[in-house]
Amino acid sequence: xxxxxxxxxxxxxxxxxxxxxxxxxxxxxxxxxxxxxxxxxxxxxxxxxxxxxxxxxxxxxxxxxxxxxxxxxxxxxxxxxxxxxxxxxxxxxxxxxxxxxxxxxxxxxxxxxxxxxxxxxxxxxxxxxxxxxxxxxxxxxxxxxxxxxxxxxxxxxxxxxxxxxxxxxxxxxxxxxxxxxxxxxxxxxxxxxxxxxxxxxxxxxxxxxxxxxxxxxxxxxxxxxxxxxxxxxxxxxxxxxxxxxxxxxxxxxxxxxxxxxxxxxxxxxxxxxxxxxxxxxxxxxxxxxxxxxxxxxxxxxxxxxxxxxxxxxxxxxxxxxxxxxxxxxxxxxxxxxxxxxxxxxxxxxxxxxxxxxxxxxxxxxxxxxxxxxxxxxxxxxxxxxxxxxxxxxxxxxxxxxxxxxxxxxxxxxxxxxxxxxxxxxxxxxxxxxxxxxxxxxxxxxxxxxxxxxxxxxxxxxxxxxxxxxxxxxxxxxxxxxxxxxxxxxxxxxxxxxxxxxxxxxxxxxxxxxxxxxxxxxxxxxxxxxxxxxxxxxxxxxxxxxxxxxxxxxxxxx
Amino acid sequence: xxxxxxxxxxxxxxxxxxxxxxxxxxxxxxxxxxxxxxxxxxxxxxxxxxxxxxxxxxxxxxxxxxxxxxxxxxxxxxxxxxxxxxxxxxxxxxxxxxxxxxxxxxxxxxxxxxxxxxxxxxxxxxxxxxxxxxxxxxxxxxxxxxxxxxxxxxxxxxxxxxxxxxxxxxxxxxxxxxxxxxxxxxxxxxxxxxxxxxxxxxxxxxxxxxxxxxxxxxxxxxxxxxxxxxxxxxxxxxxxxxxxxxxxxxxxxxxxxxxxxxxxxxxxxxxxxxxxxxxxxxxxxxxxxxxxxxxxxxxxxxxxxxxxxxxxxxxxxxxxxxxxxxxxxxxxxxxxxxxxxxxxxxxxx
Numbered sequence: 001x002x003x004x005x006x007x008x009x010x011x012x013x014x015x016x017x018x019x020x021x022x023x024x025x026x027x028x029x030x031x032x033x034x035x036x037x038x039x040x041x042x043x044x045x046x047x048x049x050x051x052x053x054x055x056x057x058x059x060x061x062x063x064x065x066x067x068x069x070x071x072x073x074x075x076x077x078x079x080x081x082x083x084x085x086x087x088x089x090x091x092x093x094x095x096x097x098x099x100x101x102x103x104x105x106x107x108x109x110x111x112x113x114x115x116x117x118x119x120x121x122x123x124x125x126x127x128x129x130x131x132x133x134x135x136x137x138x139x140x141x142x143x144x145x146x147x148x149x150x151x152x153x154x155x156x157x158x159x160x161x162x163x164x165x166x167x168x169x170x171x172x173x174x175x176x177x178x179x180x181x182x183x184x185x186x187x188x189x190x191x192x193x194x195x196x197x198x199x200x201x202x203x204x205x206x207x208x209x210x211x212x213x214x215x216x217x218x219x220x221x222x223x224x225x226x227x228x229x230x231x232x233x234x235x236x237x238x239x240x241x242x243x244x245x246x247x248x249x250x251x252x253x254x255x256x257x258x259x260x261x262x263x264x265x266x267x268x269x270x271x272x273x274x275x276x277x278x279x280x281x282x283x284x285x286x287x288x289x290x291x292x293x294x295x296x297x298x299x300x301x302x303x304x305x306x307x308x309x310x311x312x313x314x315x316x317x318x319x320x321x322x323x324x325x326x327x328x329x330x331x332x333x334x335x336x337x338x339x340x341x342x343x344x345x346x347x348x349x350x351x352x353x354x355x356x357x358x359x360x361x362x363x364x365x366x367x368x369x370x371x372x373x374x375x376x377x378x379x380x381x382x383x384x385x386x387x388x389x390x391x392x393x394x395x396x397x398x399x400x401x402x403x404x405x406x407x408x409x410x411x412x413x414x415x416x417x418x419x420x421x422x423x424x425x426x427x428x429x430x431x432x433x434x435x436x437x438x439x440x441x442x443x444x445x446x447x448x449x450x451x452x453x454x455x456x457x458x459x460x461x462x463x464x465x466x467x468x469x470x471x472x473x474x475x476x477x478x479x480x481x482x483x484x485x486x487x488x489x490x491x492x493x494x495x496x497x498x499x500x501x502x503x504x505x506x507x508x509x510x511x512x513x514x515x516x517x518x519x520x521x522x523x524x525x526x527x528x529x530x531x532x533x534x535x536x537x538x539x540x541x542x543x544x545x546x547x548x549x550x551x552x553x554x555x556x557x
Numbered sequence: 558x559x560x561x562x563x564x565x566x567x568x569x570x571x572x573x574x575x576x577x578x579x580x581x582x583x584x585x586x587x588x589x590x591x592x593x594x595x596x597x598x599x600x601x602x603x604x605x606x607x608x609x610x611x612x613x614x615x616x617x618x619x620x621x622x623x624x625x626x627x628x629x630x631x632x633x634x635x636x637x638x639x640x641x642x643x644x645x646x647x648x649x650x651x652x653x654x655x656x657x658x659x660x661x662x663x664x665x666x667x668x669x670x671x672x673x674x675x676x677x678x679x680x681x682x683x684x685x686x687x688x689x690x691x692x693x694x695x696x697x698x699x700x701x702x703x704x705x706x707x708x709x710x711x712x713x714x715x716x717x718x719x720x721x722x723x724x725x726x727x728x729x730x731x732x733x734x735x736x737x738x739x740x741x742x743x744x745x746x747x748x749x750x751x752x753x754x755x756x757x758x759x760x761x762x763x764x765x766x767x768x769x770x771x772x773x774x775x776x777x778x779x780x781x782x783x784x785x786x787x788x789x790x791x792x793x794x795x796x797x798x799x800x801x802x803x804x805x806x807x808x809x810x811x812x813x814x815x816x817x818x819x820x821x822x823x824x825x826x827x828x829x830x831x832x833x834x835x836x837x838x839x840x841x842x843x844x845x846x847x848x849x850x851x852x853x854x855x856x857x858x859x860x861x862x863x864x865x866x867x868x869x870x871x872x873x874x875x876x877x878x879x880x881x882x883x884x885x886x887x888x889x890x891x892x893x894x895x896x897x898x899x900x901x902x903x904x905x906x
């Protein structure tokens with residue numbers, strides 16, 4: 001890597017015609033622009049998926065409600081799940097990884113800029129394909145117009161016999177196409193982190209965000225393969241007369257479950273490890289302390305990566321596996337609690353003895369810690385297979401994984417948005433609106449997802465478009481719906497804050513948080529080439545060394 | 558292993574009561590009044606065994622929560638930036654091997670304890686041997702209804718499962734073989750046992766031994782298509798005498814009266830017989846529920862509506878009015894034919 005400085009002529013962005021500027025965005029191979037494209041794309045689908053959730057919550061506000069038909073409700077939960085996992089959380093994580101990794105490892109771009117653009121447009125096309133089913137899937141009579149098989153699409157409901165028309169095909173193809181995009185991005189992240197680090201940045205001196213994304217990218221490479229294979233087999237079943245999952249011709253419904261969950265469980269960690277990465281960057285800066293136990297944080301992440309490949313069948317405790325198989329998956333699942341616990345304790349130890357600043361990014365990280373703790377503990381409950389025989393597929397499970405995804409991942413994401421917004425736009429967000437959004441969101445979140453556990457304990461299964469009165473579920477469902485609406489208001493404030501601040505916010509400067517990693521050394525927003533001179537580092541916190549020459553980190557690491 | 562052994566009274570109960578007295582109290586006082594499908598109100602050995610483990614796990618996770626949550630609150634309050642802050646950075650600490658070893662080893666020990674408790678319960682529920690006097694039932698999941706067969710007793714019925722009460726001193730458990738005719742389903746009556754899926758080409762089994770008579774509710778717990786929500790489960794637990802009488806009645810063909818002969822004619826000359834069976838007649842369809850003793854059931858359409866003459870007539874005229882998307886087609890009968898068929902069905906006792 002050259003350390004020569006590059007002098008580029010400054011182009012005045014605003015003076016060029018709109019069409020030219022849009023063209024630049026469509027043809028860009030710049031990691032920062034692709035990162036922002038990923039993020040905007042995910043935010044759009046977050047709103048779409050949120051509307052789908054709202055429709056379901058209105059339907060469930062009281063028993064025997066008829067706000068939507070069963071057919072529409074079933075499409076709503078299928079589209080909500082598929083959208084949120086594949087077209088919100090994955091792309092937004094890839095977006096942040098794209099934007100931040102080169103800046104944090106002192107590189108000028110990702111390793112393969114064109115592959116990067118190709119991967120983004122594949123993912124984008126996947127999302128469009130999924131929603132095109134609303135127009136394009138009107139095949140045969142009774143076929144419906146959007147996928148309605150649930151986001152894990154258990155066989156044989158996806159067979160031609162039970163799913164006529166083309167809605168399931170749109171679902172299959174959307175995941176197939178976006179899966180290729182994910183693999184491309186994973187290769188890019190791995191290569192960039194392994195090959196493009198600036199001088200002095202050994203693996204042990206990378207920011208934790210780079211380490212965690214390295215593990216995430218490795219998991220993507222391992223997990224997307226089985227999903228892609230399963231989708232291709234499903235296509236063969238539906239159109240070429242294969243019988244992999246076609247139970248009427250001797251196929252196996254259980255094989256689909258194995259294929260899906262050996263993708264599906266690592267997928268949970270693909271989503272949550274980048275969230276850990278945000279927290280591991282934000283908590284130290286706002287506690288004014290170095291990360292506690294960096295090596296064991298890395299080791300715990302790698303351990304989670306490996307263990308996550310061995311736990312998939314805990315999604316299948318009720319399908320009638322042998323008691324030996326059940327026992328194995330109980331053990332592997334419980335074991336993953338150990339490295340996860342280590343992480344929580346290390347974040348707490350980082351805050352211990354610090355001076356905690358309560359700006360919005362840190363507030364969201366504290367909420368993350370609290371909620372992820374509960375999510376982890378309800379996970380432990382369900383890892384005890386017999387307890388899962390009662391809790392599995394009930395609203396308790398729905399509450400549990402929303403605790404992970406909304407209470408954990410989304411809260412960490414909000415923190416990341418507020419933390420890096422000044423870097424991405426050069427403007428500061430509005431702190432008052434940020435705090436208002438935080439408190440509203442936490443209120444709405446807990447109204448919805450705390451109370452959602454209870455109907456599950458009282459026997460309410462998931463994926464039902466309506467329920468019988470007299471089961472003791474009515475009041476809980478009412479509260480849950482009210483909470484969902486509060487969360488909706490909070491999201492609107494969030495989007496409004498970002499839009500307003502993008503144009504009217506105060507100028508942020510290059511280092512508004514007095515932070516320590518390389519992205520804060522360059523201007524906000526960074527120039528196309530990121531760094532005029534490729535930096536050289538001696539420790540994990542190069543800016544700390546710069547700001548405290550009397551007591552630099554490299555003396556201790 | 559004896560299906561009647563009560564693991565709930567094991568050594569852990571002591572720990573449970575110590576740690577989290579609130580949950581057992583909830584479990585003992587709240588039961589059926591809170592919800593007829595409350596998992597904390599078991600009435601059968603497997604459900605009871607599961608509850609025992611559940612309370613232990615709740616106690617352990619509850620304790621972890623209290624400890625870590627208190628730590629979090631302490632850290633946030635104690636180490637907040639003060640108003641009179643001196644603007645100096647706090648001392649930098651990079652880690653501590655002793656502390657990190659401690660919070661690795663302690664969780665490992667907790668995992669070992671949880672794992673061993675869980676493994677015992679898996680064995681006691683899954684490996685329970687079937688005693689000779691057990692009732693055998695085959696439950697077959699269909700898109701949006703349940704078929705029940707008692708192979709040894711020559712009874713076929715639908716949607717309402719009848720089993721004898723099981724006296725803990727002389728257990729008469731019911732062993733249920735779970736099959737599916739189409740998509741995946743799941744049998745879940747929370748007060749009797751956890752759920753087990755019904756998967757085509759993948760026979761499963763489960764057992765229950767209800768200790769008290771009464772009606773136990775549940776519903777399909779694996780998404781199976783449009784009307785998954787109205788695939789309700791009703792288990793009638795009866796005294797041994799009542800159960801024997803019920804079996805006796807169900808194993809006889811229905812007594813047909815001439816009064817309903819017009820309805821019988823309509824029923825047997827339309828598409829009804831393609832899907833439905835009535836013992837002792839030409840109707841022998843297997844796609845829909847067996848109607849031989851329809852009038853002995855409290856509900857129709859897998860528990861979706863009470864079994865009244867009006868509901869039955871509405872169901873035949875337009876099933877979507879009760880269960881939109883069910884597999885039963887609207888039969889397009891005239892009013893006269895509808896009345897006749899309804900009258901005929903009303904004689905099937």
